[in-house]
Amino acid sequence: MTPFATDPLFxxxxxxxVLGDGRRLKIPLRCFPRLAAATPGQRDGFRISASGAGLHWDALDEDISVAGLLRGQMDENVR
Known part of the structure; x- marks a missing residue:
């Protein structure tokens, strides 16, 4: 079963x-510069995909997949 997101906390x-199976993935904001530069209100403007496999912020043009987070994947512009 593929893990799914239930809620991001900042x-x-x-x-x-927070994943549906109870695990928590803590990620430094520096790994996702658009989230790091966003206001708290913008960060709260997320939606979880229908499958729970990803998070999306329309205002920030940011998409993050749960599978990518589990692989340690970060924004491609972060070195």
């Missing part, structure tokens, strides 16, 4: 994606 330096 603090000043990271975001945590």
């Amino acid at each position: 603090d000043e330096i990271s975001f945590t994606v």
Whole structure:
């Protein structure tokens, strides 16, 4: 079964994606510069895909897949 996102939670330096199986993935915001530069209101403007396999922020043009996070994938512009 593919893990699915239920909720992203933010603090000043990271975001945590809560998965349906109870796991939590904590990711530094620096890995996703658009999220790092966003206001708290913009970060709250996400939607979870119907399958739960990804997160999307229309206002930020940001898409993050759960599978990518589990592989340690980050924004392609981060080195």
